[in-house]
Amino acid sequence: MPPPKAAKGEYIETDTGNKISRRSQIHGTQHIILGGKTVIQAEAVIRGDLFRTATLPTSTDPNNPSAPAAPNPNTPSVAITVGRYSYISKSAILRPPSRLHRGVHSFYPLKIGDHVFVGEGAVVEAASLGNHVHVGKGAAVGSMAIIKDYAYVLDGAVVPPGMVVPSWCIVGGRPARIVGEVGEGYGVEGAEGGMARERYRVVGRP
């Protein structure tokens, strides 16, 4: 068990202001883009190693050598993009989505917008999370799901694979359904949905 009080300097602060816990597990860092002022808490798992290997199946395929492969193999493909002021809580898992397309299992990038909150123990495999999205504690967002801006995923919800959650909608349940809408003031700085800056500030303070 980790000690209850975090060791001194638990968070590494990068040049762009990201606060990353030393106890987080980040794989494939060269495939991850953090927009700055992002918080990654302890025991969070970010799978940047699951990036798209488009060159591999197409190059081995003799029938079609001129497939739209990655033009330059030197440029690393991006697996996960995270916007500003996003917050990845304790033991959350970010994993790029994958799907079987024409017999080939390949990964797709996971895009996370600004001011996003991912709750404790949540598993996110979405294709994209928009801005100001809230993913509750213990929620699971299925593969290739698209969560639009200002959407709210309730605690423990299971968003099925491929689901699209429109803006301002609250989804919950297993499987998740649209159960309501957030108010018009959602996302105003300092109010519900607009606490990202404040959340960022208090991280890593003594």
Place this chain on the structure above:
Amino acid sequence: MSRPFPYTYISCPCADTPVPDPARKRKSRESPQKSPQKPPPERANTDQGKKLSAKEEQRGEDEDEEQTFDPRSPRSNFSLYPPEQLLYCEECHQIKCPRCITEEIVSWYCPSCLFETPSSMVRSDGNRCGRNCFNCPVCTAPLAVSTIENATGNGPQQGPWVLSCGYCLWTTLDIGIKFDKPTNIRSQLQKMTDSTASGAFDRSRQASRTFGDLKHPLSSYASVDEQSNARERDEEQAGPKEDPAAPPMGPDARFAALKNFYRTQIAETSNSPNDQLSSEFGFSSPGALNRLMSLYTSSSRLSGLYGGSKKPKSKPPVMREALTASEGLQIAPEDEKDMIARLQSPECGWDGMASIDQRATQSPDARFVDDLLPLPVLLRTKRAKRCKSCKHILVKPETKPQSTRFRIRLIALSYIPLPTLRPLALSSSSALPAMAPTPDLNSLPPLRPIHVLLTLKNHMFDPVRITLATPPVTPGHVATKVTVLSPQFEIGANSDVWDEALQGGSAPLTSDSRSAVLRGVPEAGKVWDKGRNWTTVVLEVVPGTLPGSSAEGGDGNPDTETNDEDVLAVAASKQDGDVLEIPVFVHMDWDADAQLDQQNVGKGSKPDDKVTRELAYWMVLGVGRIQASL
């Protein structure tokens, strides 16, 4: 309460607005609106307090002080809203909750494909997406169109296609449906289900077009498809049309056939001039309206009353009912032995039965899981919101479904100060206040004072004067003492985002912990901290003891287990009786720029075209949960 502690709710004054009745006016808990201008009469019901003269106002205020808002009263449930859900009407100068507004639909869109549906199509599509969006009939998760063939090549993918659920792994193959092309699934499905027997296992594509000549009034979108498949249908039509044992229609087709049948019946049987009514107004029920109307027309009794010739009223022509299956008749099966046998068979079992939830969205005939059909996704709407009393638009979103912008958005947070609540670290015992732990809000020890910081952040471009008031003891079973240490204070004006950025000063709430170290103990009469457009004050809260808790009898009982059980029972019976909620009355006034239409009212207007405005409302601070025992 649904939100984690600490939370703040704001009470919309509409809950206490009585029906416009002068006798009850004074009983309102709402603070009188002392705006200098007189409200137009049609607004009188929302802010009736404005009508009071100055003397009455005084009296009204006295009564307000007597009646405090009780967050626990059943009525409060209907007026308490999280701040971000409230709107503000600039005409009425009042907070508007979802109950004080009316909504108008701006656009319909499918929540799955996010395409807008034109309003003309909404009805014909049955409020559902007419494209490829379907929900799983078993678990409601969205269905994906996928191919059965494992096509590894890069050529164009060949069908057949199915809809599959990524959540419960149901596919349309389970009910024997495949699609020829991956587009326009809804009309493909419509054609299959309309033409094949419902409940039949082999939903083959041989469509029996017994009703092919009937126009389907509900499915105008199907016309495209009908044309494209006309030839195919003609070939099929030859066979089963004359077959007397043609398979029964699907429910949609039967409804359409019945509707068509009765429409022709009405057209044939009614020959009175009132017939126009039925066609014009769409009353197509068999002559119900016609008979009603004919009671009052010249041909009927009235003319008889007024001395008209008592010629016998012609009997309304008799309408016949649907007789054949092609007219939509379905004879209920006399013998349901087959179905019962199927229910009992081991391969059906409980899992084979459709649940109530599943059946609720299906046709009434659907009984087994095999009968469930994919559900086209229900459309959602974007809605504009209007003030109920003055009809001004408060919220108007952009029409495009993908857009999150608003043309008009008058949210309350732009007008009333945004309240945020934080517990202050327990500074009593520790030498370093910053290191002191913050109290656990989910178990506040009774009778031990805590301090909470209430920050009010002004979003208006005018400085605001605030007066806070709380009842000294919270209403309800648990008497918690509350003191606002500095009830009167001022909040600075909001400024542009750019000013804030250029000044580069500490953003709000950052300096708090530092200043907490510097400030030490909260003092009465002093604000705790202050920023450009925010002010923090301290509330001293002494949580009361829960009724029946061990704290009342002997403190420090070691055998708390039995007591806890008692307390739990008590708490359960009183339902969140241990939640500490503090009602706070907020009165704010500020000097606003006078609007054009209000300048001539100039009673309270200042020389520089400023009007003093006031707003008052109740707010509820959810501080935490009181511990059962010490």
